[in-house]
Amino acid sequence: MPKADLRRLQDDGLARYVREELYPFSAHYRRVFDAAGVKPEDVRGVADLARLPFTTKQDLLAAQSDPATKRDFVLIPSPEKIRAHWPLGRKLPLLLGGAEARERVRRAYTPNFVTFTTGRSSDPVVFSYTPYDLQLLGEIGARMWDVHGITDPATRILNMFPFAPHLAFWQATFAGFETGQLMLGTGGGKVMGTAGNLRVAERVQPTVLIGTPGFVYHMLREGAERGAKLSSVNMVILGAEKVTQGLKEKMSEALAALGSPKVVISGTYGFTEARMAFSECPTPYDKTPGYHVYPDKGVFEVVDPESGRVLGEGETGELVYTPIDGHGTVVCRYRTGDVAVGGITWEPCPWCGRTVPRIGTELRRASDQRSMSLTKIKGTLVDLSTMASILSDLPEVEEWQVVLQKKNDDPHGLDELVVRISARPETDRAAFEKKLRENLMLGIEVSPSVVEFMTRDQVLEALGMETELKEKRFLDRRPKA
Numbered sequence: 001m002p003k004a005d006l007r008r009l010q011d012d013g014l015a016r017y018v019r020e021e022l023y024p025f026s027a028h029y030r031r032v033f034d035a036a037g038v039k040p041e042d043v044r045g046v047a048d049l050a051r052l053p054f055t056t057k058q059d060l061l062a063a064q065s066d067p068a069t070k071r072d073f074v075l076i077p078s079p080e081k082i083r084a085h086w087p088l089g090r091k092l093p094l095l096l097g098g099a100e101a102r103e104r105v106r107r108a109y110t111p112n113f114v115t116f117t118t119g120r121s122s123d124p125v126v127f128s129y130t131p132y133d134l135q136l137l138g139e140i141g142a143r144m145w146d147v148h149g150i151t152d153p154a155t156r157i158l159n160m161f162p163f164a165p166h167l168a169f170w171q172a173t174f175a176g177f178e179t180g181q182l183m184l185g186t187g188g189g190k191v192m193g194t195a196g197n198l199r200v201a202e203r204v205q206p207t208v209l210i211g212t213p214g215f216v217y218h219m220l221r222e223g224a225e226r227g228a229k230l231s232s233v234n235m236v237i238l239g240a241e242k243v244t245q246g247l248k249e250k251m252s253e254a255l256a257a258l259g260s261p262k263v264v265i266s267g268t269y270g271f272t273e274a275r276m277a278f279s280e281c282p283t284p285y286d287k288t289p290g291y292h293v294y295p296d297k298g299v300f301e302v303v304d305p306e307s308g309r310v311l312g313e314g315e316t317g318e319l320v321y322t323p324i325d326g327h328g329t330v331v332c333r334y335r336t337g338d339v340a341v342g343g344i345t346w347e348p349c350p351w352c353g354r355t356v357p358r359i360g361t362e363l364r365r366a367s368d369q370r371s372m373s374l375t376k377i378k379g380t381l382v383d384l385s386t387m388a389s390i391l392s393d394l395p396e397v398e399e400w401q402v403v404l405q406k407k408n409d410d411p412h413g414l415d416e417l418v419v420r421i422s423a424r425p426e427t428d429r430a431a432f433e434k435k436l437r438e439n440l441m442l443g444i445e446v447s448p449s450v451v452e453f454m455t456r457d458q459v460l461e462a463l464g465m466e467t468e469l470k471e472k473r474f475l476d477r478r479p480k481a
């Protein structure tokens with residue numbers, strides 16, 4: 001669709017969603033709209049969103065921690081509200097339909113599934129899905145596969161995301177169900193171990209590997225060293241973390257050693273609060289097409305993280321998300337805390353030709369809303385995700401872990417930043433340490449107190465690569481403030 005038509009579709013979708021779903025059925029947003037003096041009819045398009053306040057993770061945490069308000073973000077319809085807010089054509093069949101129609105509404109709006117946020121510094125936020133939303137999750141999954149270009153009926157997918165009530169595993173699983181492609185979920189390292197994942201991979205000979213960058217890279221490298229044969233892979237889809245250029249190169253090297261020399265490595269972006277994920281289309285390693293989003297399912301605004309002012313196309317700023325489809329737990333103007341460098345563009349994708357909004361692939365943290373990804377080290381505010389990128393990008397680094405602690409374990413003592421590294425055997429350690437310190441100084445303005453060289457097994461053990469749902473890249477041992 002041309003951009004102008006898409007924008008109109010999005011404006012109409014948003015207006016309808018606010019009028020017929022969000023305002024009537026969400027106790028929280030009814031209060032928000034009333035307090036802001038905004039009537040649901042006032043929202044005629046995306047531009048009108050700016051009249052409403054943002055929603056933060058703290059708002060969700062506050063509501064969910066109080067039994068009186070814990071369902072305030074869930075859409076809960078009632079016959080009175082349907083009568084008052086739905087147009088005749090939508091409510092008439094329902095009002096005349098008797099028990100069967102009531103059952104349809106019950107199924108469409110009653111949650112039967114949840115996922116949690118995975119923040120390390122705060123309580124998890126629960127997002128509920130109804131049968132309607134699970135259908136939507138499948139549809140989104142099919143769209144993701146379409147963007148990734150996974151169309152071959154002979155596709156075999158190995159899903160190595162950890163079994164957990166987290167979006168990543170379920171989004172991939174529902175994509176497989178919806179498209180009818182063969183998918184095997186191993187549950188990742190914690191469930192089957194590295195050797196178990198490798199055995200399954202050698203047996204199934206998957207064409208597509210899916211998982212977190214940390215575990216997929218670890219599994220491929222181990223496989224290459226053990227002489228495993230995996231010559232079927234043509235695509236790797238990574239989620240739940242940022243993927244750097246250097247890591248892509250290290251992964252493709254391992255894949256070539258396993259017998260799969262031509263592999264597309266793509267990233268995805270998703271978050272619990274969106275209840276969906278967004279893909280990159282296939283490109284060469286050194287190109288980033290951006291995450292392709294679905295303008296008929298939700299609205300991304302880009303705002304100045306300081307002032308909250310809405311920014312224009314292509315401007316760097318924080319991503320703010322509003323769904324325009326879906327039931328269960330829904331948010332409006334949710335501040336993701338992710339700053340997209342280069343913002344969002346509506347220009348047709350130069351790689352796949354789709355005209356959909358595309359989010360710049362380079363994301364940074366704007367705030368510590370979601371996790372401990374912004375933290376003070378030695379008095380300097382550090383974006384840990386930038387630090388993670390710097391470390392995983394270096395070709396000499398096999399594995400790494402960062403430990404934050406107090407000097408001599410004295411709670412009032414100075415912060416110590418310890419970087420644990422397992423380096424490739426041929427690495428000149430002194431030269432590497434100098435380069436590492438320079439890169440960190442340049443990127444985050446902090447130099448480690450100690451660079452500790454360890455064996456790979458020691459670092460893997462400390463990370464919990466086979467014992468944790470997700471490896472512990474950052475270990476904060478400092479007493480909580």
Ligand SMILES: [Zn+2]
Pocket residue numbers: 280281289292349350351352353354
């Ligand atoms: Zn594209």
